[in-house]
Each structure stands twice: as C-alpha cells, then as structure tokens.
Amino acid sequence: MDEARLESILSRYEGEPYDLIPILQDIQDNYGFLPKEEVKAVARRINVPITQVYSVATFYKMFSLIPKGKHQLKVCLGTTCHLKGGQRLVDSLSSRLGVEVGYTSKDGQFSLETVGCLGSCAQAPVMMVDDKYHARVTVDKVPKILKQYQT
Amino acid sequence: MPRFESVDHLTQYRRQLKAKFDPEQPRVLVCAGPGCLPLGSEEVAQAFKEALAEKGLNGKVVLKVSGCQGLCARGVRVLLRPREISYQKVTVQDVPEIVETTLVNGGIVDRLIYQDPASQEKFSHKGEIPFYKNQQPIVLRKLDIIDPESLDDYLLMGGYRSLRKIFFEMTPEQVIDLVERSGLRGRGGAGFPTGRKWRICREAPEAVKFVICNGDEGDPGAFMDRAVMEGDPHAVIEGMIVGAYAIGARQGHIYVRHEYPLAVKRLKLAIEQARDAGFLGNNILRSGFNFDIKVSQGSGAFVCGEETALIASIEGFIGEPSPRPPYPAQSGLFGLPTVINNVETWANVPEIINMGGDWYTAIGTEKSKGTKVFSLVGAVNHTGLVEVPMGTTLRQIIYDLGGGIPDNKAFKAVQTGGPSGGCIPAKFLDLPVDYDSLQEVGSIMGSGGMIVMDETSCMVDVARYFIGFLHAESCGKCTPCREGLTQLKYIYNEIINGRGEEWHIPLMEELCAAMGSASICGLGQSAVNPVLSTLKYFRDEYEAHIRDKKCPALVCRPLLKYTIDPETCTGCLACVRECPVGAITGLKKEAQEIDQELCIKCGLCYEMCQFDAVKRE
Numbered sequence: 028m029d030e031a032r033l034e035s036i037l038s039r040y041e042g043e044p045y046d047l048i049p050i051l052q053d054i055q056d057n058y059g060f061l062p063k064e065e066v067k068a069v070a071r072r073i074n075v076p077i078t079q080v081y082s083v084a085t086f087y088k089m090f091s092l093i094p095k096g097k098h099q100l101k102v103c104l105g106t107t108c109h110l111k112g113g114q115r116l117v118d119s120l121s122s123r124l125g126v127e128v129g130y131t132s133k134d135g136q137f138s139l140e141t142v143g144c145l146g147s148c149a150q151a152p153v154m155m156v157d158d159k160y161h162a163r164v165t166v167d168k169v170p171k172i173l174k175q176y177q178t
Numbered sequence: 179m180p181r182f183e184s185v186d187h188l189t190q191y192r193r194q195l196k197a198k199f200d201p202e203q204p205r206v207l208v209c210a211g212p213g214c215l216p217l218g219s220e221e222v223a224q225a226f227k228e229a230l231a232e233k234g235l236n237g238k239v240v241l242k243v244s245g246c247q248g249l250c251a252r253g254v255r256v257l258l259r260p261r262e263i264s265y266q267k268v269t270v271q272d273v274p275e276i277v278e279t280t281l282v283n284g285g286i287v288d289r290l291i292y293q294d295p296a297s298q299e300k301f302s303h304k305g306e307i308p309f310y311k312n313q314q315p316i317v318l319r320k321l322d323i324i325d326p327e328s329l330d331d332y333l334l335m336g337g338y339r340s341l342r343k344i345f346f347e348m349t350p351e352q353v354i355d356l357v358e359r360s361g362l363r364g365r366g367g368a369g370f371p372t373g374r375k376w377r378i379c380r381e382a383p384e385a386v387k388f389v390i391c392n393g394d395e396g397d398p399g400a401f402m403d404r405a406v407m408e409g410d411p412h413a414v415i416e417g418m419i420v421g422a423y424a425i426g427a428r429q430g431h432i433y434v435r436h437e438y439p440l441a442v443k444r445l446k447l448a449i450e451q452a453r454d455a456g457f458l459g460n461n462i463l464r465s466g467f468n469f470d471i472k473v474s475q476g477s478g479a480f481v482c483g484e485e486t487a488l489i490a491s492i493e494g495f496i497g498e499p500s501p502r503p504p505y506p507a508q509s510g511l512f513g514l515p516t517v518i519n520n521v522e523t524w525a526n527v528p529e530i531i532n533m534g535g536d537w538y539t540a541i542g543t544e545k546s547k548g549t550k551v552f553s554l555v556g557a558v559n560h561t562g563l564v565e566v567p568m569g570t571t572l573r574q575i576i577y578d579l580g581g582g583i584p585d586n587k588a589f590k591a592v593q594t595g596g597p598s599g600g601c602i603p604a605k606f607l608d609l610p611v612d613y614d615s616l617q618e619v620g621s622i623m624g625s626g627g628m629i630v631m632d633e634t635s636c637m638v639d640v641a642r643y644f645i646g647f648l649h650a651e652s653c654g655k656c657t658p659c660r661e662g663l664t665q666l667k668y669i670y671n672e673i674i675n676g677r678g679e680e681w682h683i684p685l686m687e688e689l690c691a692a693m694g695s696a697s698i699c700g701l702g703q704s705a706v707n708p709v710l711s712t713l714k715y716f717r718d719e720y721e722a723h724i725r726d727k728k729c730p731a732l733v734c735r736p737l738l739k740y741t742i743d744p745e746t747c748t749g750c751l752a753c754v755r756e757c758p759v760g761a762i763t764g765l766k767k768e769a770q771e772i773d774q775e776l777c778i779k780c781g782l783c784y785e786m787c788q789f790d791a792v793k794r795e
Contacts, residue, residue: 044494045492045493045494046494047494048474048477048491048494049474049475051477052436052475052477075494079495082496083494083495083496086479086496086497086653087476087477087478087479087496087497088477088478088479089436089477089478090477104398104647105398105399106398106399106555106556106593106596106627106629106640106643106644107398107399107555107556107629108398109398109643110556110557110629110631110635110640112785115780115781115782115785118758118780118782119756119782122758142437142478143396143398143437143480143647143651144396144397144398144399144400144401144437145437146212146395146400146401146404146437146438147212147213147215147216147401148212148213148398148399148400148401148553148555148556148561148629149212149213149250149251149253149555149561149562150213150216150217150250150253151555153216158439160215160216161216162216162217165785166756166782166785166786167785167786
C-alpha cells in the first residue's frame with residue numbers, strides 16, 4: 028500500500044465518521060477503484076467499522092471494488108434516452124467491445140456502465156466518455172466515437 | 179473583488195459596477211447549458227474568441243459563456259445582446275460569419291435564426307420566438323444574461339440585495355411570515371409550504387440547526403436543478419443564507435449528485451467567491467450573523483433524493499430512508515432540526531424577499547403560487563427548459579411553447595414527476611398544471627420533468643421502464659417496496675415476453691395498493707403511479723399485449739418480428755456487421771435474410787439500414 032498517496036487524501040479531512048463517503052469518493056477518483064488495504068486503513072483511521080465501510084462501498088453506484096478501465100463509458104438510460112433507443116446503444120457498445128454492463132473490456136480500455144440520467148435529455152440518446160458528453164448518439168455513430176479513444 | 183464589510187459598502191460597489199456597465203456594448207453569450215454543452219459549446223466559444231481577436235474586436239465586444247438559454251433542441255445557442263439576436267444550431271464554422279455580418283456590419287445571419295416549424299415564419303429576436311414569448315422567468319431570469327462564474331455579473335443583476343433587507347429591516351420571524359405569505363411551496367415535488375417548514379424548524383428547541391439544499395436531481399428526464407446550479411449558483415447560496423437566518427442555522431449543506439460534475443465545480447467556486455466577499459462566514463455584512471456552506475457529493479443513488487436518505491448519506495451512511503415523523507424540520511441532520519429544500523425553491527427565495535410576498539401570490543393559481551420550471555423533453559419540437567406561471571395548461575406548454583409534436587405524429591401522453599409520476603393522456607391536455615390538478619389525474623408535479631410521448635411510445639414499456647428503474651434504485655429496507663417492485667417487474671417481463679395473463683392486471687392493482695399504503699418512503703409509495711396511471715388510461719395497450727400478444731406501438735422486442743424486404747435490400751451488409759448473433763445471411767450486393775430462430779429482436783439491423791429495407795411488425 029502506498030501510504031503517502033493515501034495520506035494525501037486523508038489529510039484533507041478532519042477524520043470524523045461522517046467523512047467516510049467523501050474520502051471513499053476521493054480514493055475512487057484517485058485510484059479508479061477502492062483497493063482493499065486502503066479501505067481497511069480508512070476504517071481504522073476514522074473509527075468506522077469495516078462492515079459499514081463495505082455497506083457504503085457496495086450501496087452507492089459510483090464505487091467499485093475492482094479496477095476500472097482506462098475510459099469510462101456511461102450510457103444514459105433516462106426516460107428520454109430510453110424512448111430514443113438508449114438500450115440499443117448499450118447493446119451495440121456491449122457487442123462491439125465484448126463487455127457486459129458493469130465490467131471492463133479485456134484490454135483494459137473501456138468500462139461500460141449505464142446511468143439513470145445525465146440531464147442532457149434534449150440531446151437523447153446521450154453518452155459520456157470520461158468527462159465528455161456525446162449528443163444524439165445513434166447506433167451508427169458508435170464506431171466513430173470509440174475510435175477517438177482507442178489507442 | 180473587495181470583501182464587503184457592510185451593506186453600504188456593497189451598495190456602493192454595486193453602483194460602481196452599474197456606472198462602469200455600458201448597456202450599448204455588444205455582448206456575445208454562448209450557451210453552455212446541459213443541452214448545448216454536449217453539442218460543442220466550448221468549441222464555439224473558443225471560435226468566437228479567435229474570430230473577435232482577428233477582427234480586432236477584443237475589448238469592444240464582451241464574450242461570455244452562459245448557463246442554459248432554454249431552447250436546447252436548437253443548440254448550440256448564441257445570444258447577442260443588447261439587440262437580443264438569438265442564433266441557433268451554431269457550429270464553429272458559423273462563427274466568423276456571425277462576427278462579420280452581425281457584430282461588424284450590424285446585419286442578421288438569416289440561416290441561423292429561428293423558424294417556426296408550423297408557420298415557417300422566421301424570428302431573429304429572442305422576445306419574438308413563441309418558445310420565449312409565453313414564459314415568465316423568475317428562477318431562470320438571469321441564466322442567459324450572466325456568466326455563472328462571475329460574482330460581479332450576479333451583483334450587477336441585484337444579487338445579494340435581499341441580505342440588506344433581512345439583516346437590517348426584518349426579524350427572522352418576519353422573514354418566515356413573508357415566505358409563508360408568498361405561498362411558496364417546495365419545488366422538489368411534494369409541494370410542502372416552505373414558510374411552514376421553516377417555522378416548524380425555527381420553533382424547535384435545539385440550539386444547533388441546519389439548512390440543506392437538495393441538488394440530488396435524480397428523476398430521469400429532469401435537468402432544471404442542474405441548469406440552475408450551473409447557471410446561477412449564487413442564487414441558491416443567497417436563498418440559503420436567507421433560510422439560515424430565518425431558522426437560526428449556522429451551517430448549510432448543498433448535496434449534489436456526482437453525475438453533475440460541472441454543477442459541483444460551479445457551486446464550489448461560488449461558495450469560495452461568497453466567502454471572499456463576506457457573504458458567507460462570520461459576522462456577515464456586520465449583521466452579527468454567522469453562516470457557511472459545504473458541498474456534499476452524492477455517489478450515485480437515486481433514493482438519496484428522498485430527504486431522510488439524503489441526510490443519512492451526508493452523515494456517512496448508506497442512503498436508507500427513515501419513517502416520518504419525525505420530519506427533518508424537527509429531527510434531521512445528526513438528529514438536529516434541519517430545513518431541507520430543493521434547488522429551485524432556494525433560488526426563488528431572494529426574489530420573494532426583494533419583491534415581497536404579494537408580488538409572488540399574484541402569480542399562479544389559488545393553491546400553487548409563483549412559477550414552475552419544467553424540462554420539456556421527448557417527442558416535442560422545442561425540447562428545453564421552460565418557466566411558466568402555475569396554472570398554465572399542458573396544451574400551452576406542449577404546443578405553444580413546445581411547438582407541438584415533430585413529424586406530424588400524434589400526441590399520446592405526457593409523463594410528469596419522474597418515476598413517481600404518472601402518464602397523462604390527451605383528454606387532459608387542457609388541464610391547468612399545479613400541484614393539486616396533477617395529483618387529481620394520477621400524476622404528481624415532481625421536480626418538473628415533463629416527457630412528451632407520441633404514438634411510437636408503448637405505455638406498457640414506459641411503465642415497465644419506470645418499474646425497472648425503481649427496482650434497481652430501491653434501497654431494499656422495507657418489504658412492500660423491495661418485494662412489490664420485484665413482483666411488478668416480473669409481471670411486466672411476462673407481459674412483454676408474450677406470457678401475460680388476464681389475472682395479471684388485478685394482481686398488479688392489488689400489489690400497488692399494498693405498496694402505496696405500506697412503503698416507508700416516497701420511492702415505494704409513489705412507484706405505483708406509473709403503473710396505475712397507464713392501467714387507467716391505456717388499458718387497451720395492456721390488453722393487446724396480453725390477449726393478442728402484440729405491441730401496438732412496435733416497441734416491446736419479444737413481440738416483434740424483423741424481416742428484410744428483398745426488393746429494397748442492396749446487400750450492403752451494414753446490418754450483417756451489426757447483428758450480434760449472426761442471424762443475417764446472404765451474398766454481398768444481394769438481398770439478405772434474417773433467421774427468425776436466431777434473431778434476438780434487438781433492432782440494430784433496423785437502425786443501421788440506410789435503405790429502409792428492414793421491416794418491423
């Protein structure tokens with residue numbers, strides 16, 4: 028475990044039990060997932076039972092206990108995107124990349140997720156790759172978008 | 179930006195800003211709201227920067243990136259003030275022409291102005307476009323004027339003006355009286371009177387109290403709060419300062435969902451600016467009042483929009499709701515009295531303080547005062563963000579503002595209130611929209627999502643979608659919600675897979691009755707609305723699925739059949755490459771055929787085909 032790396036995150040907080048979620052968010056952002064040893068260290072430090080840490084880490088969708096891919100694909104399945112074919116977009120990405128929703132492609136390039144709503148409903152169907160929004164993504168646009176990120 | 183030591187200092191600074199402001203100076207506002215951003219707002223703004231520099235207009239023309247300008251369907255939007263010329267669908271390539279034609283020569287770029295889909299009439303000025311003409315913006319008023327990252331812009335628009343009034347002319351009780359008199363009700367969905375909530379909290383005996391802003395806008399199809407947090411973050415902060423003063427809180431929290439990274443960034447920046455300017459912190463403007471705000475980020479759980487679950491989440495626990503009473507106003511964050519209001523509610527507060535309660539009660543209906551922001555999306559020409567007085571009819575919103583249904587299709591339903599709302603059929607189009615009227619027809623106001631559906635939407639599928647969504651998001655704490663949604667989801671799957679039985683419908687109604695009365699929180703209680711409203715108004719669609727094993731709108735996959743018309747197929751093989759199961763065979767440049775045994779009815783071939791050769795029935 029890289030103690031300095033973890034310490035740089037923990038030092039931003041007072042170390043109270045209510046800091047648990049923001050700390051886990053920082054670890055998730057920094058490491059791309061929640062490594063076991065780091066999570067245990069957080070529990071000890073802020074005096075929260077490891078069972079509670081585990082319940083939080085598995086309840087909220089943004090946390091992952093396994094490493095994620097280089098690029099995060101988030102396909103919106105909000106109501107408007109659902110009506111405009113969001114699920115077909117998921118299917119297309121899934122079959123092209125050979126990856127199920129919630130998992131990462133074998134080459135470690137892409138993790139595929141669905142989200143409740145990205146709030147860009149006027150441009151449905153919408154997907155996000157990392158922090159970039161892609162508007163009106165019909166199935167035929169998928170190859171071109173993926174190409175931008177494939178190395 | 180100075181640190182304001184007193185209200186007079188603030189007033190003096192505002193006067194200076196006004197003196198420096200030249201209303202005649204051309205200002206270019208590039209929309210970077212939720213709708214335009216994915217279409218390339220940043221690139222368009224960059225192109226303006228370069229084009230203005232090239233023409234030597236730096237310093238002469240002000241360039242701003244604004245919040246949502248409303249008519250998202252025609253993004254990227256660019257508004258040129260002071261003439262209020264509104265350009266739409268602007269791309270990087272259009273920018274030099276706009277600069278040359280409009281900013282240099284004073285003309286209009288005809289192809290970039292609004293054209294009415296029905297009358298073909300063209301309008302170049304914002305105020306003439308029907309979408310804007312029929313609105314009455316209070317909450318969205320500043321969104322297409324200010325740069326959300328500039329405190330000066332906010333101050334120039336009268337920002338933080340309400341603080342003078344509350345700190346030096348009013349007691350906390352008088353603030354509560356005023357808000358109560360205004361008739362403001364919670365914009366998060368349930369419509370609880372805001373003033374009454376504040377009073378309950380004020381009267382609680384505990385010394386430490388909190389205010390919370392609920393920015394966990396989870397309803398799919400809703401982006402009003404996102405637009406306000408991103409486009410006018412200081413309004414939310416100002417509203418919270420007023421609320422905190424009224425109830426006697428020293429600490430506030432804004433809880434934003436993590437899917438809105440820009441909202442988090444803008445709010446954090448605005449809080450920092452407000453702290454530096456002395457609007458947050460100790461002894462604000464020498465009033466003796468101390469207050470500060472912290473931003474908490476959600477972690478991707480819809481249920482955290484429920485107030486007790488949201489509070490649990492800030493405390494560091496999983497987002498499980500608790501039974502009410504006690505209400506958060508009596509026992510909220512860390513067991514202490516807490517006022518929790520939605521983003522739009524807070525953003526209404528400063529203007530109510532400035533203009534007075536009577537001004538606000540003059541807008542709206544008898545029991546629902548003021549305006550409401552809706553995100554108008556789905557099968558409607560002018561998708562976007564609208565703000566109308568309570569009591570505006572659905573027809574006015576969908577047809578007058580929304581420009582009607584695209585492609586001459588027929589209106590089928592409008593869904594309001596997110597997964598907790600219902601589907602309203604055409605016969606209620608003339609319903610004046612307020613909290614009570616929507617409830618009477620089996621839906622709810624909710625936070626303001628308004629999703630229009632045409633004949634291509636299947637109402638069984640829509641209800642199944644919401645049940646699936648809520649099933650995934652139910653926290654699982656109480657049995658009626660957890661098990662009820664599991665069973666409803668099972669039944670819907672049976673129906674859309676062609677295994678529906680007549681007795682499924684009464685069973686669904688029975689399940690809904692139990693869930694509605696016995697679930698702990700609003701998620702389970704209102705989960706029945708999409709089911710019951712579609713069963714009530716669109717029962718024939720259920721019957722077609724169950725009796726005839728047909729989906730009349732051609733949506734429910736397992737009930738469909740895809741074939742390729744040999745006459746129109748060119749043999750381009752686009753569908754063959756897309757088919758995930760290899761069900762399409764045939765020679766190149768010859769008609770293809772779908773193996774019905776292998777076909778999983780995903781519809782990818784139908785979507786890929788450029789020649790309409792794939793048929794669906």
